[in-house]
Amino acid sequence: MKLFTAICTFILLIGFQQAYAHGSHASNPITDASALQLAKETTIQLTERDAELGFGKLPDSWSQISNSSVKIYQKGSSYFIVSVANTTEEKMLYVLVSSDGEVYDANFTGKFEGIE
Numbered sequence: 001m002k003l004f005t006a007i008c009t010f011i012l013l014i015g016f017q018q019a020y021a022h023g024s025h026a027s028n029p030i031t032d033a034s035a036l037q038l039a040k041e042t043t044i045q046l047t048e049r050d051a052e053l054g055f056g057k058l059p060d061s062w063s064q065i066s067n068s069s070v071k072i073y074q075k076g077s078s079y080f081i082v083s084v085a086n087t088t089e090e091k092m093l094y095v096l097v098s099s100d101g102e103v104y105d106a107n108f109t110g111k112f113e114g115i116e
Contacts, residue, residue: 029099032080036070039082039095042103043070046093053106061088073110081110 030038047063050056065084073083073094084093094110097103105112 027100030080030097030101032072032075034101035072035080035082035097036067038097038101038103039080039084040065040067040070042095042106043084043093046106051106055108058093059089062086062093064088074115076115079104079115081112081115083110 043058043065044063045051046053046058047060048057062084065086069085069087071083071085072080074081078099080097080099082095082097084095085091086093091108092110094107094112095103096105096112096115
């Protein structure tokens, strides 16, 4: 009987997972301020580890970025490209953020495949 109960519970849990896994659940788009904050946090995280984006781990000076150094560079219907300026390095990092708050990519060119 315990085995039967465990199997039924497992099947129910799998069913609930599948119900919530499909893409019909609408998420609210993030605000400009949220995109800016997310890009800043991502930049700081990139000083802590190499995210294998082609430029390695960022120097520690990127972790000292002020809020005024983070700006919306480009905004589309489903994405934000946020620029993060580092005056110490004299470089600009661009972070691609989806409108639902996922960070997809980062680079120093501001050009992302599939984004016009």
